[in-house]
Amino acid sequence: MAREAVYQQSDPETSAAEEVPHEPDTSLRPRRMDEMVGQRDVMERLKIAIDAAQSRGEPLGHILFDGPPGLGKTTFATVIPAEMGTVVQMANGAGLKAPKDLLPYLTNLSEGSVLFIDEIHRVPRAVEEYLYTAMEDFRIDIVLGEGVSARTLNYELRPFTLIGATTRAGMLSAPLRDRFQIREHLGWYADSELCEIVRRNSIKLKLPVDDESAAVIAARSRRTPRLANNRLLWVRDYAQSKANGQVSGKIATAALDMIGIDKMGLDKQDRGYLETLMRVFGGGPAGLEAIAHTMNVSSDTLEDEVEPFLLRSELIVRSRRGRMMTALGYQHMKQLPPGKL
Numbered sequence: 001m002a003r004e005a006v007y008q009q010s011d012p013e014t015s016a017a018e019e020v021p022h023e024p025d026t027s028l029r030p031r032r033m034d035e036m037v038g039q040r041d042v043m044e045r046l047k048i049a050i051d052a053a054q055s056r057g058e059p060l061g062h063i064l065f066d067g068p069p070g071l072g073k074t075t076f077a078t079v080i081p082a083e084m085g086t087v088v089q090m091a092n093g094a095g096l097k098a099p100k101d102l103l104p105y106l107t108n109l110s111e112g113s114v115l116f117i118d119e120i121h122r123v124p125r126a127v128e129e130y131l132y133t134a135m136e137d138f139r140i141d142i143v144l145g146e147g148v149s150a151r152t153l154n155y156e157l158r159p160f161t162l163i164g165a166t167t168r169a170g171m172l173s174a175p176l177r178d179r180f181q182i183r184e185h186l187g188w189y190a191d192s193e194l195c196e197i198v199r200r201n202s203i204k205l206k207l208p209v210d211d212e213s214a215a216v217i218a219a220r221s222r223r224t225p226r227l228a229n230n231r232l233l234w235v236r237d238y239a240q241s242k243a244n245g246q247v248s249g250k251i252a253t254a255a256l257d258m259i260g261i262d263k264m265g266l267d268k269q270d271r272g273y274l275e276t277l278m279r280v281f282g283g284g285p286a287g288l289e290a291i292a293h294t295m296n297v298s299s300d301t302l303e304d305e306v307e308p309f310l311l312r313s314e315l316i317v318r319s320r321r322g323r324m325m326t327a328l329g330y331q332h333m334k335q336l337p338p339g340k341l
Ligand SMILES: Nc1ncnc2c1ncn2[C@@H]1O[C@H](COP(=O)(O)OP(=O)(O)OP(=O)(O)O)[C@@H](O)[C@H]1O
Pocket: 014, 024, 025, 026, 028, 029, 030, 035, 036, 037, 038, 039, 067, 068, 069, 070, 071, 072, 073, 074, 075, 076, 165, 167, 197, 225, 226, 227, 229
């Protein structure tokens, strides 16, 4: 498939902060559970739940996935219905502004089918309340009209499974969170798992990639499958244009260096964050909003996409007073901490 055509199909709601376009989710995204790599514990628990639901002939319990972007929440939400042999409707929390926006999805449900709500933390409270009875009793009560002429209509729904995904589990209200029988946190991937993803996808892309190149790409993918795919696609372009389509460790390194992805996998935006915190705020503590304003990006982008990995890698810490560089952060940026000059 032509590169352009592939990119047009990529997920429109995910941010395009990367230097390279988003990966063609539709072609590299696993379609079945056994095509997925890693997240073994999560997978095992889900398989048990699916097995049990199928043998009882009941719909699967509602499932909530949380974790940083690109770790497989949407992928799980698409492979689970495939395993169950059922259909899935995809909605986004940001699009469900009023209760009426929820209705077409709920009334379209077939028995045992799945409704996936991405970014479920963005569902407003007024809509969320309709989800409570839908999830618990497979019923919705709609109020029509206003004041004395208002009447309530009760709709019976077909038993279904709600799958919610969020990067911000903390923003979910307790009543909503508690209505999910299964809650799974998706964590970062091991380098060996990313290597395996790169290896499998290079086969799909018909691009021979040796172990060394796969290791370079994996090590620079911030423990995130989406980034591993993006990096792999860029390495493919680079190799096709500069090395007759032959990928080696050296070629992969040169390709990723060229788009500003360093040895740890940090991209320009990640380093821009560290740079800002170091130079403008003297290493911190600095507030998220202040850093976001200075960098001219949204604080949501920083909080969802940039900070989790920097925190995990201990390049920054978060305290009540704000974000601060760590000694490791300074070391990575090849700078001395203030006071050591
Ligand atoms: N376990 C996995 N095995 C193989 N590939 C994976 C796995 N998880 C994710 N991927 C790949 O990474 C891509 C991004 O994953 P996905 O869209 O599921 O992330 P997400 O958690 O929904 O991210 P976001 O929070 O941005 O919506 C997928 O299209 C798929 O190609």
